[in-house]
Amino acid sequence: MQEEKEELPFVNPIDEDKVAENPHLLPYAHTVGGAVIRPEDKGRLKGLAVTAMYEQTDKQLLQIKEQIELLATQARAIQKRVEVSERIYGADLNFRPTIGHIYHLYNKNNEQDVLSMIGPDEWGKSCPYEFVASIKLMADHTWEIL
Numbered sequence: 001m002q003e004e005k006e007e008l009p010f011v012n013p014i015d016e017d018k019v020a021e022n023p024h025l026l027p028y029a030h031t032v033g034g035a036v037i038r039p040e041d042k043g044r045l046k047g048l049a050v051t052a053m054y055e056q057t058d059k060q061l062l063q064i065k066e067q068i069e070l071l072a073t074q075a076r077a078i079q080k081r082v083e084v085s086e087r088i089y090g091a092d093l094n095f096r097p098t099i100g101h102i103y104h105l106y107n108k109n110n111e112q113d114v115l116s117m118i119g120p121d122e123w124g125k126s127c128p129y130e131f132v133a134s135i136k137l138m139a140d141h142t143w144e145i146l
Helices: 042-089
Strands: 102-108 112-116 130-137 143-145
Touching: 042 112, 042 130, 042 143
Parallel strands: none
Antiparallel strands: 102 112, 102 130, 130 143
């Protein structure tokens, strides 16, 4: 005779409210030995990121500003060479200037500029003109004041 055992349905002794169906999706550790998971302070993270962004962009803007200043300086130098070149090409030229050679600009009686191969110290006792500048003809046919 076999006694028939009635199988009782399994009753979980843990409260259903305290059991998670998908514990791996919880934002916190679900076991005593689980790793501590702390929520990130999103405001702090964003603040640090924004600070880093401003620091980096300020550095890049400073580099661009320095480049702009360098370009402006170069543009002013070119403009000055153009102005000097216009004055020299308006001067009395009795020879054909050669690129890379040094010449001297003089003013004759406050009226006319004169370009000469003779330097201010090569005239002898006295220079017949008022010395303005020593200049050099560049490859682009502008003149550089020395």
